Amino acid sequence: MITLEQVRALDAADPLRACRERFALPEGLVYLDGNSLGALPRAAVERQRQVVEREWGRDLIRSWNSHDWIGAPQRVGAKIAPLIGAKPHEVIVADSVSVNLFKLITAAAALSPKRPLLLSEPGNFHTDLHVASGATELVPNLRLETVERGRIEEALGPDTNLLLLTHVHYKTGERFDMARVTARAKDSGALTLWDLSHSVGAVPLQLNRDGAELAVGCGYKYLNGGPGAPAFLYVAEHLQERLMPVLRGWMGHAAPFAFTDEYVPAPGIARFLAGTPPMLSLLALESGVESFEGVDMETAWAKSTALFDLFAALVEQRCAGHGLDCVSPRDPGARGSHISYRHPHAFEICQALIEAEVIGDFRAPDVVRFGLTPLYLGYEDIWTAIDRLVDILESGRWREPRFAVRGKVT
Amino acid sequence: MITLEQVRALDAADPLRACRERFALPEGLVYLDGNSLGALPRAAVERQRQVVEREWGRDLIRSWNSHDWIGAPQRVGAKIAPLIGAKPHEVIVADSVSVNLFKLITAAAALSPKRPLLLSEPGNFHTDLHVASGATELVPNLRLETVERGRIEEALGPDTNLLLLTHVHYKTGERFDMARVTARAKDSGALTLWDLSHSVGAVPLQLNRDGAELAVGCGYKYLNGGPGAPAFLYVAEHLQERLMPVLRGWMGHAAPFAFTDEYVPAPGIARFLAGTPPMLSLLALESGVESFEGVDMETAWAKSTALFDLFAALVEQRCAGHGLDCVSPRDPGARGSHISYRHPHAFEICQALIEAEVIGDFRAPDVVRFGLTPLYLGYEDIWTAIDRLVDILESGRWREPRFAVRGKVT
Incomplete structure (x- = not known):
């Protein structure tokens, strides 16, 4: 079982940890959609x-x-x-x-x-x-x-x-x-x-x-x-x-x-x-x-794979039985930097996560997708995201009708 | 002969005069290139x-x-x-x-x-x-x-x-x-x-x-x-x-x-x-x-034609003999909102004007072009531009070698 202490140790040892300060991310938000719209670099302001x-x-x-x-x-x-x-x-x-x-x-x-x-x-x-x-x-x-x-x-x-x-x-x-x-x-x-x-x-x-x-x-x-x-x-x-x-x-x-x-x-x-x-x-x-200045892409990729593996392991460990089916390759050499799950109610789960300040995105017809951006995500962000996901799945809160409402972009 | 008093009277009677405040224009600059890059609306900041x-x-x-x-x-x-x-x-x-x-x-x-x-x-x-x-x-x-x-x-x-x-x-x-x-x-x-x-x-x-x-x-x-x-x-x-x-x-x-x-x-x-x-x-x-809110295009056009006519009249009145040949139609119905002159040294004259804070632009091979933007130009701007143009032509300052230096965009 992965513990929060282990996750924090990963953050403490992360060579890219300081890169997060290059970005203006809202407090409390876990942003897992940098593969759709990257975060704002502070220097851009x-x-x-x-x-x-x-x-x-x-x-x-x-x-x-x-x-x-x-x-x-x-x-x-x-x-x-x-x-x-x-x-x-x-x-x-x-x-x-x-x-x-x-x-x-x-x-x-x-x-x-x-x-x-x-x-x-x-x-x-x-x-x-x-x-x-x-x-x-x-x-x-x-x-x-x-x-x-x-x-x-x-x-x-x-x-x-x-x-x-x-x-x-x-x-x-x-x-x-x-x-x-x-x-x-x-x-x-x-x-x-x-x-x-x-x-x-x-x-x-x-x-x-x-x-x-x-x-x-x-x-x-x-x-x-x-x-x-x-x-x-x-x-x-x-x-x-x-x-x-x-x-x-x-x-x-x-x-x-x-x-x-x-x-x-x-x-x-x-x-x-x-x-x-x-x-x-x-x-x-x-x-x-x-915002990539001084960042070696091999180092970034090593972190991406570790974020992915942590995400996948925590879902296995804590979300079993809720029907999330990982459709992304487990072999790092065969995948990119996002992790996607198929679920018949992917849309509603995605919306409930957004309300809980975990931003991923839905891709029709049945995929919820999480972008893993090594420059501004920490390992504890993944832990937090899964915590909130577990809460949504176990409470069944995603079944509330408001989460089924579609915007223009969904 | 057109006088500065007459020009100021035109500004005083200009129904679009207040529109200038919608734009952040540098003090002292006469910007006659809004037909190439429009000025910055204050609201855009x-x-x-x-x-x-x-x-x-x-x-x-x-x-x-x-x-x-x-x-x-x-x-x-x-x-x-x-x-x-x-x-x-x-x-x-x-x-x-x-x-x-x-x-x-x-x-x-x-x-x-x-x-x-x-x-x-x-x-x-x-x-x-x-x-x-x-x-x-x-x-x-x-x-x-x-x-x-x-x-x-x-x-x-x-x-x-x-x-x-x-x-x-x-x-x-x-x-x-x-x-x-x-x-x-x-x-x-x-x-x-x-x-x-x-x-x-x-x-x-x-x-x-x-x-x-x-x-x-x-x-x-x-x-x-x-x-x-x-x-x-x-x-x-x-x-x-x-x-x-x-x-x-x-x-x-x-x-x-x-x-x-x-x-x-x-x-x-x-x-x-x-x-x-x-x-x-x-x-x-x-x-x-x-920035066009509440501006009637017929009013704007009436001002554009008046700016053009003033520009043309002042050039005739004060720049005669300097070889500026107006290539824009005098009939308002047959023209747009800029006034262009052919001159064998159009490039150098344009550069000397820019140094004197009158921004027009050069169009190869021999045209200097002035954009007349009714939202943020006043009649006295035209007077000032011609003042500086007369000075450049009469002093022959445009012949100084630095005005012949081309940038990437010219």
């Missing part, structure tokens, strides 16, 4: 105030030069690069995950127009599939097929243009072996586009080492970039000059301020910019990425 | 602080429901609608102008695949042409032709799919007759897509009355939404259900939180959302749009 009052209000248009707004997409991209094992000039911040997926899917399709198959898996995060199906309506011959993950490698063939996968599954937390899958796709002549939304800032990533050529990722989850923070996009160095963006705009032009009618792509990763970036959101993302 | 500290920091993920983040794209769109003469449910805030152009160009192409011609004009704002040329690389048979504005109406024909025009030209300020051009295009069976970036918040717009069916516009210019604020998109009610977005994502799905593999477009304008919107930037735009 003052930084946003400066951006609004000084950069926008006082320096106005001059800030594009004097505060290097114009360089922000590359600068923040370069700060994300070490978190994903990429070179600084292989990453750029732009638009949303959806829009970046579209840019890379259509550019990849144009690169190999005789390979018509866009391959993905059913149950992939749905925006990835929506973007993919939209691209197939536009690009002649391009077709989307989804095959179960166990059959993906055999589905790869000479007609495969692109394999589109989310590295860590948003619901179950299952993780692909990036090196292996990328290599198999490459063997068949296909590119792989990795959606890192549930990996970046949580799972150790080595895109260069693992041979990844294309990726996108989310700024507002583990990167703590704020609600709807812009996304990022990665293109391996050797591919950058070979890919021509078809969704493009002036910010990706070789000379944006020459105002020429003809599109000439900027050299390198900058060609994947389109319109003017949302600067307030982009600079909040910079604060979010900076 | 406190609002952003609340959004960051309370909505993001304290309420975290719950804010999607409790602060209606999820409804923000429609809510802010509905607030823009009266400024452009549209119905509230015809406007939505999303992405950038470039990305929204791409959405509408590709959706229009899919609507009438047998009409292959995408028509625009040379010298249109370049991102519009880059987006258009990108779309033609993707959509089978779609081709882009640019014809001089005097020949556009005769170029319209049975093969025209879409006419893509910027309502007010970013450089010269020339304005199209929206009702007439839209009607001509409609006669030929074509849709018209209006880029309102240099119109919205400055020029009176009546999209419904003028028969406009598609439009996009910029949030960070006259709407004062902050650097890189998200853009908006307008689709006339009768077209909304007929247009299927091909660049799409989960936020435009009929049931985003059902997480289904199949894309089902949301009813109405919401289908034109793609990824998660950048909330900090989007909510700053809301403050920007609210």
